[in-house]
Amino acid sequence: MSTAVPVAQRAGDDEAIAARKRAMALLAHALAPEMAEPIDRLWPRHAARDLKPIETGLVMLRGRIGGDGAPFNVGEATVTRAIVELPSGERGYAHILGRDAGRARLAAILDALWQRPEARPDVKKAVLAPIAARIAADKAKSRAETAATRVDFFTVVRGEDDA
Protein backbone atom coordinates (compact mmCIF):
# COMPACT_ATOMS: atom_id res chain seq x y z
CA MET A 1 0.00 0.00 0.00
CA SER A 2 1.30 3.45 -0.82
CA THR A 3 -0.29 5.15 2.17
CA ALA A 4 2.29 7.20 4.04
CA VAL A 5 2.52 6.43 7.73
CA PRO A 6 0.88 9.38 9.47
CA VAL A 7 3.35 11.31 11.60
CA ALA A 8 1.54 10.50 14.82
CA GLN A 9 1.85 6.75 14.25
CA ARG A 10 5.64 6.63 14.15
CA ALA A 11 6.95 5.04 17.30
CA GLY A 12 8.83 7.32 19.65
CA ASP A 13 7.89 10.46 17.78
CA ASP A 14 6.48 12.17 20.88
CA GLU A 15 7.48 15.65 19.78
CA ALA A 16 5.67 15.29 16.45
CA ILE A 17 2.60 13.91 18.22
CA ALA A 18 2.53 16.85 20.64
CA ALA A 19 2.96 19.33 17.79
CA ARG A 20 0.18 17.71 15.79
CA LYS A 21 -2.06 17.72 18.86
CA ARG A 22 -1.49 21.45 19.29
CA ALA A 23 -2.29 22.04 15.61
CA MET A 24 -5.48 19.95 15.83
CA ALA A 25 -6.54 21.74 19.02
CA LEU A 26 -6.30 25.07 17.22
CA LEU A 27 -8.13 23.76 14.15
CA ALA A 28 -10.95 22.54 16.40
CA HIS A 29 -11.61 26.16 17.37
CA ALA A 30 -11.11 27.63 13.90
CA LEU A 31 -13.91 29.35 12.01
CA ALA A 32 -14.67 28.18 8.48
CA PRO A 33 -13.26 31.28 6.68
CA GLU A 34 -10.06 31.11 8.72
CA MET A 35 -9.39 27.71 7.15
CA ALA A 36 -11.07 28.03 3.74
CA GLU A 37 -9.32 31.25 2.70
CA PRO A 38 -5.70 29.99 3.14
CA ILE A 39 -6.54 26.62 1.58
CA ASP A 40 -8.02 28.30 -1.52
CA ARG A 41 -5.05 30.65 -1.74
CA LEU A 42 -2.11 28.30 -1.05
CA TRP A 43 -3.31 24.80 -1.97
CA PRO A 44 -6.11 25.24 -4.50
CA ARG A 45 -5.28 21.84 -6.02
CA HIS A 46 -5.05 19.78 -2.81
CA ALA A 47 -7.47 17.16 -4.30
CA ALA A 48 -8.32 15.70 -0.89
CA ARG A 49 -11.03 13.05 -0.99
CA ASP A 50 -13.24 11.80 1.81
CA LEU A 51 -12.21 8.32 3.02
CA LYS A 52 -15.40 8.03 5.03
CA PRO A 53 -18.54 10.07 4.62
CA ILE A 54 -18.56 13.02 7.04
CA GLU A 55 -20.68 11.91 9.98
CA THR A 56 -22.21 13.56 13.01
CA GLY A 57 -22.55 11.54 16.17
CA LEU A 58 -22.18 11.56 19.89
CA VAL A 59 -19.12 11.06 22.04
CA MET A 60 -19.24 10.34 25.74
CA LEU A 61 -17.26 12.90 27.68
CA ARG A 62 -15.50 11.57 30.73
CA GLY A 63 -14.31 13.57 33.65
CA ARG A 64 -12.87 13.23 37.12
CA ILE A 65 -13.11 15.49 40.11
CA GLY A 66 -9.79 16.85 41.21
CA GLY A 67 -6.75 15.19 39.73
CA ASP A 68 -7.33 11.77 41.21
CA GLY A 69 -11.07 11.11 41.45
CA ALA A 70 -12.66 8.12 39.80
CA PRO A 71 -13.56 8.78 36.14
CA PHE A 72 -17.27 9.26 35.48
CA ASN A 73 -19.37 10.05 32.44
CA VAL A 74 -20.16 13.75 32.33
CA GLY A 75 -22.50 13.59 29.36
CA GLU A 76 -22.58 13.32 25.63
CA ALA A 77 -21.42 15.89 23.12
CA THR A 78 -22.29 16.17 19.45
CA VAL A 79 -19.22 15.89 17.24
CA THR A 80 -18.68 15.82 13.50
CA ARG A 81 -15.90 13.70 12.09
CA ALA A 82 -14.13 14.02 8.78
CA ILE A 83 -11.31 11.83 7.43
CA VAL A 84 -9.66 12.82 4.17
CA GLU A 85 -6.72 11.56 2.16
CA LEU A 86 -4.43 13.55 -0.10
CA PRO A 87 -3.26 11.98 -3.38
CA SER A 88 0.23 11.69 -1.84
CA GLY A 89 -1.14 9.45 0.93
CA GLU A 90 -1.39 11.71 4.01
CA ARG A 91 -4.53 11.12 6.02
CA GLY A 92 -6.14 14.02 7.82
CA TYR A 93 -8.52 13.53 10.72
CA ALA A 94 -10.78 16.06 12.41
CA HIS A 95 -13.37 15.90 15.14
CA ILE A 96 -15.26 19.14 15.61
CA LEU A 97 -17.81 19.92 18.30
CA GLY A 98 -21.19 20.52 16.74
CA ARG A 99 -22.72 19.65 13.39
CA ASP A 100 -20.69 21.74 10.95
CA ALA A 101 -19.53 19.27 8.28
CA GLY A 102 -17.76 22.00 6.28
CA ARG A 103 -15.56 23.01 9.20
CA ALA A 104 -14.72 19.39 9.98
CA ARG A 105 -13.65 18.75 6.40
CA LEU A 106 -11.50 21.89 6.22
CA ALA A 107 -9.79 20.98 9.50
CA ALA A 108 -9.12 17.45 8.23
CA ILE A 109 -7.59 18.82 5.00
CA LEU A 110 -5.31 21.08 7.03
CA ASP A 111 -4.33 18.19 9.30
CA ALA A 112 -3.31 16.24 6.20
CA LEU A 113 -1.42 19.20 4.74
CA TRP A 114 0.34 19.74 8.09
CA GLN A 115 1.85 16.26 7.69
CA ARG A 116 3.56 17.26 4.46
CA PRO A 117 6.98 18.53 5.52
CA GLU A 118 7.07 21.13 2.72
CA ALA A 119 3.61 22.46 3.53
CA ARG A 120 3.91 22.54 7.32
CA PRO A 121 5.60 26.00 7.61
CA ASP A 122 2.84 27.52 5.46
CA VAL A 123 0.12 25.82 7.51
CA LYS A 124 1.68 27.22 10.67
CA LYS A 125 2.18 30.73 9.28
CA ALA A 126 -0.96 31.23 7.22
CA VAL A 127 -3.47 29.22 9.25
CA LEU A 128 -2.45 28.27 12.76
CA ALA A 129 -0.78 31.55 13.80
CA PRO A 130 -3.75 33.78 12.84
CA ILE A 131 -6.17 31.40 14.59
CA ALA A 132 -4.04 31.37 17.74
CA ALA A 133 -3.86 35.17 17.66
CA ARG A 134 -7.62 35.50 17.20
CA ILE A 135 -8.34 33.08 20.04
CA ALA A 136 -5.90 34.92 22.32
CA ALA A 137 -7.55 38.24 21.42
CA ASP A 138 -11.03 36.82 22.11
CA LYS A 139 -9.88 35.53 25.46
CA ALA A 140 -8.21 38.82 26.39
CA LYS A 141 -11.38 40.70 25.42
CA SER A 142 -13.66 38.54 27.52
CA ARG A 143 -11.19 38.73 30.38
CA ALA A 144 -11.14 42.55 30.12
CA GLU A 145 -14.95 42.66 30.03
CA THR A 146 -15.10 40.46 33.09
CA ALA A 147 -12.44 42.51 34.85
CA ALA A 148 -14.51 45.69 34.38
CA THR A 149 -17.30 44.22 36.48
CA ARG A 150 -15.00 42.87 39.13
CA VAL A 151 -15.87 43.58 42.75
CA ASP A 152 -13.35 42.98 45.49
CA PHE A 153 -14.83 42.01 48.77
CA PHE A 154 -12.94 42.48 51.96
CA THR A 155 -13.76 42.22 55.58
CA VAL A 156 -12.96 45.08 57.93
CA VAL A 157 -11.07 43.71 60.85
CA ARG A 158 -13.26 44.02 63.89
CA GLY A 159 -11.84 45.20 67.09
CA GLU A 160 -11.79 42.51 69.67
CA ASP A 161 -14.30 42.87 72.47
CA ASP A 162 -11.65 43.30 75.07
CA ALA A 163 -12.45 46.80 76.30
Added chain:
Amino acid sequence: MTALAFTDPVFESQAVFRRIMRAMAAPGTIFHCGETLAPPAPLEPAAAAALLTLADFETPLWIAPSFAGAVAAYLTFHTGAPLAPAPAAAAFALVDLAGDGLRLERFALGSAEYPDRSTTVVAQAASFGEGPALKLAGPGVAGEAELRAAPLPDDFLAQWRANRGGFPLGVDLILAAGAKLACLPRSVVLFGEAD
Protein backbone atom coordinates in the same frame (compact mmCIF):
# COMPACT_ATOMS: atom_id res chain seq x y z
CA MET B 1 -4.76 5.01 -2.03
CA THR B 2 -7.13 3.69 0.56
CA ALA B 3 -10.22 2.08 -0.95
CA LEU B 4 -13.60 3.43 0.08
CA ALA B 5 -16.31 1.49 1.90
CA PHE B 6 -20.05 2.22 2.12
CA THR B 7 -21.01 5.66 0.83
CA ASP B 8 -24.05 5.69 3.13
CA PRO B 9 -22.82 3.62 6.08
CA VAL B 10 -25.99 3.62 8.17
CA PHE B 11 -28.47 2.48 5.54
CA GLU B 12 -26.15 0.26 3.51
CA SER B 13 -24.88 -1.65 6.54
CA GLN B 14 -28.45 -2.05 7.79
CA ALA B 15 -29.42 -3.51 4.42
CA VAL B 16 -26.48 -5.92 4.50
CA PHE B 17 -27.23 -6.84 8.12
CA ARG B 18 -30.81 -7.65 7.14
CA ARG B 19 -29.58 -9.90 4.35
CA ILE B 20 -27.10 -11.73 6.58
CA MET B 21 -29.87 -12.25 9.13
CA ARG B 22 -32.10 -13.74 6.45
CA ALA B 23 -29.23 -15.86 5.17
CA MET B 24 -28.63 -17.19 8.71
CA ALA B 25 -32.33 -17.92 9.05
CA ALA B 26 -32.42 -19.79 5.75
CA PRO B 27 -29.16 -21.76 5.72
CA GLY B 28 -27.73 -22.51 2.32
CA THR B 29 -29.77 -19.88 0.48
CA ILE B 30 -27.64 -17.59 -1.66
CA PHE B 31 -28.12 -13.83 -1.26
CA HIS B 32 -26.67 -10.96 -3.25
CA CYS B 33 -24.63 -8.64 -1.11
CA GLY B 34 -22.17 -5.75 -1.41
CA GLU B 35 -22.56 -5.08 -5.14
CA THR B 36 -21.56 -1.44 -4.71
CA LEU B 37 -18.29 -2.13 -2.93
CA ALA B 38 -14.84 -2.16 -4.53
CA PRO B 39 -12.58 -3.60 -1.83
CA PRO B 40 -8.84 -4.11 -2.40
CA ALA B 41 -7.89 -7.46 -4.01
CA PRO B 42 -8.12 -10.30 -3.15
CA LEU B 43 -11.10 -9.37 -0.97
CA GLU B 44 -14.41 -9.61 -2.84
CA PRO B 45 -17.57 -7.53 -2.34
CA ALA B 46 -19.74 -9.96 -0.36
CA ALA B 47 -17.06 -10.83 2.21
CA ALA B 48 -16.18 -7.13 2.48
CA ALA B 49 -19.83 -6.16 2.99
CA ALA B 50 -20.30 -8.78 5.71
CA LEU B 51 -17.26 -7.65 7.70
CA LEU B 52 -17.83 -3.92 7.18
CA THR B 53 -21.33 -4.47 8.57
CA LEU B 54 -20.60 -6.82 11.45
CA ALA B 55 -17.16 -5.87 12.78
CA ASP B 56 -16.58 -2.87 15.00
CA PHE B 57 -14.21 -1.69 17.73
CA GLU B 58 -15.51 -4.28 20.19
CA THR B 59 -15.05 -7.33 17.97
CA PRO B 60 -11.50 -8.64 17.49
CA LEU B 61 -10.97 -9.63 13.89
CA TRP B 62 -8.63 -12.41 12.81
CA ILE B 63 -7.40 -12.12 9.25
CA ALA B 64 -5.83 -15.12 7.55
CA PRO B 65 -2.41 -14.72 5.87
CA SER B 66 -3.93 -14.48 2.36
CA PHE B 67 -5.54 -11.19 3.36
CA ALA B 68 -2.65 -9.61 5.26
CA GLY B 69 -1.56 -6.16 4.09
CA ALA B 70 -3.95 -4.04 2.07
CA VAL B 71 -7.11 -5.99 2.99
CA ALA B 72 -6.29 -5.99 6.70
CA ALA B 73 -5.55 -2.25 6.57
CA TYR B 74 -8.82 -1.63 4.70
CA LEU B 75 -10.95 -3.56 7.19
CA THR B 76 -9.33 -2.19 10.33
CA PHE B 77 -9.53 1.37 9.03
CA HIS B 78 -13.19 1.22 8.07
CA THR B 79 -14.48 -0.87 10.97
CA GLY B 80 -12.09 0.17 13.76
CA ALA B 81 -11.87 -3.50 14.75
CA PRO B 82 -8.71 -4.59 16.57
CA LEU B 83 -6.76 -7.49 15.06
CA ALA B 84 -7.02 -10.69 17.09
CA PRO B 85 -3.69 -12.34 17.89
CA ALA B 86 -5.06 -15.84 17.28
CA PRO B 87 -8.14 -17.38 15.63
CA ALA B 88 -9.42 -18.55 19.02
CA ALA B 89 -9.47 -14.93 20.27
CA ALA B 90 -11.53 -13.60 17.37
CA ALA B 91 -15.17 -12.58 17.21
CA PHE B 92 -14.95 -12.54 13.43
CA ALA B 93 -12.47 -14.18 11.11
CA LEU B 94 -11.74 -13.81 7.43
CA VAL B 95 -10.21 -16.72 5.54
CA ASP B 96 -9.69 -17.54 1.90
CA LEU B 97 -10.73 -21.13 1.22
CA ALA B 98 -8.27 -21.54 -1.65
CA GLY B 99 -5.30 -19.81 -0.02
CA ASP B 100 -5.73 -20.57 3.69
CA GLY B 101 -7.90 -23.66 3.86
CA LEU B 102 -10.35 -23.95 6.73
CA ARG B 103 -9.89 -25.51 10.16
CA LEU B 104 -13.05 -24.87 12.16
CA GLU B 105 -11.64 -26.22 15.43
CA ARG B 106 -9.02 -23.45 15.53
CA PHE B 107 -11.67 -20.80 16.16
CA ALA B 108 -13.43 -19.83 19.38
CA LEU B 109 -16.37 -22.15 20.09
CA GLY B 110 -17.88 -20.08 22.89
CA SER B 111 -18.40 -21.29 26.43
CA ALA B 112 -21.30 -23.07 28.11
CA GLU B 113 -22.31 -19.80 29.81
CA TYR B 114 -21.81 -17.71 26.66
CA PRO B 115 -22.18 -19.83 23.52
CA ASP B 116 -22.55 -16.58 21.57
CA ARG B 117 -18.89 -15.76 22.21
CA SER B 118 -17.77 -17.92 19.33
CA THR B 119 -16.11 -16.89 16.11
CA THR B 120 -18.21 -16.11 13.07
CA VAL B 121 -16.03 -17.15 10.16
CA VAL B 122 -16.33 -15.34 6.85
CA ALA B 123 -14.86 -17.75 4.32
CA GLN B 124 -14.29 -16.48 0.82
CA ALA B 125 -14.88 -19.18 -1.76
CA ALA B 126 -14.00 -19.08 -5.44
CA SER B 127 -17.60 -19.68 -6.52
CA PHE B 128 -20.97 -21.14 -5.67
CA GLY B 129 -22.50 -23.88 -7.77
CA GLU B 130 -19.29 -25.87 -8.15
CA GLY B 131 -17.79 -28.65 -6.08
CA PRO B 132 -19.55 -31.53 -4.36
CA ALA B 133 -23.12 -30.93 -3.22
CA LEU B 134 -23.76 -30.33 0.46
CA LYS B 135 -27.19 -31.47 1.62
CA LEU B 136 -28.60 -29.33 4.40
CA ALA B 137 -31.20 -30.10 7.03
CA GLY B 138 -32.20 -28.60 10.34
CA PRO B 139 -33.75 -25.36 11.60
CA GLY B 140 -34.55 -22.95 8.79
CA VAL B 141 -34.40 -25.59 6.08
CA ALA B 142 -37.73 -26.81 4.74
CA GLY B 143 -37.11 -30.51 4.21
CA GLU B 144 -33.76 -30.55 2.54
CA ALA B 145 -31.64 -28.01 0.69
CA GLU B 146 -28.49 -28.18 -1.35
CA LEU B 147 -25.46 -25.90 -1.53
CA ARG B 148 -22.33 -26.13 -3.64
CA ALA B 149 -19.28 -24.02 -2.92
CA ALA B 150 -15.70 -24.48 -4.03
CA PRO B 151 -13.04 -25.05 -2.90
CA LEU B 152 -14.05 -26.61 0.43
CA PRO B 153 -11.54 -28.74 2.35
CA ASP B 154 -11.80 -32.49 1.66
CA ASP B 155 -12.73 -33.23 5.27
CA PHE B 156 -15.25 -30.38 5.50
CA LEU B 157 -18.17 -32.70 6.35
CA ALA B 158 -16.18 -34.32 9.17
CA GLN B 159 -15.18 -30.88 10.49
CA TRP B 160 -18.80 -29.75 10.35
CA ARG B 161 -19.99 -32.89 12.17
CA ALA B 162 -17.50 -32.11 14.94
CA ASN B 163 -18.66 -28.49 15.01
CA ARG B 164 -22.32 -29.59 15.10
CA GLY B 165 -21.50 -32.15 17.79
CA GLY B 166 -20.60 -29.45 20.30
CA PHE B 167 -23.96 -27.69 19.98
CA PRO B 168 -24.87 -25.16 21.42
CA LEU B 169 -21.18 -24.31 21.09
CA GLY B 170 -19.59 -23.98 17.67
CA VAL B 171 -18.68 -21.53 14.94
CA ASP B 172 -21.07 -20.03 12.42
CA LEU B 173 -19.91 -19.87 8.85
CA ILE B 174 -20.60 -17.24 6.22
CA LEU B 175 -19.55 -18.40 2.77
CA ALA B 176 -18.95 -15.57 0.33
CA ALA B 177 -17.99 -15.51 -3.33
CA GLY B 178 -18.02 -12.44 -5.54
CA ALA B 179 -21.12 -10.48 -4.56
CA LYS B 180 -23.02 -13.47 -3.15
CA LEU B 181 -23.14 -15.07 0.25
CA ALA B 182 -24.74 -18.02 2.00
CA CYS B 183 -24.69 -18.92 5.68
CA LEU B 184 -24.15 -22.15 7.56
CA PRO B 185 -25.11 -21.48 11.18
CA ARG B 186 -23.94 -24.01 13.78
CA SER B 187 -27.46 -25.47 14.00
CA VAL B 188 -27.50 -26.82 10.44
CA VAL B 189 -26.88 -30.51 9.72
CA LEU B 190 -24.76 -31.26 6.66
CA PHE B 191 -24.35 -34.51 4.81
CA GLY B 192 -22.91 -35.44 1.45
CA GLU B 193 -24.58 -36.97 -1.56
CA ALA B 194 -23.38 -40.44 -0.60
CA ASP B 195 -24.92 -40.34 2.88
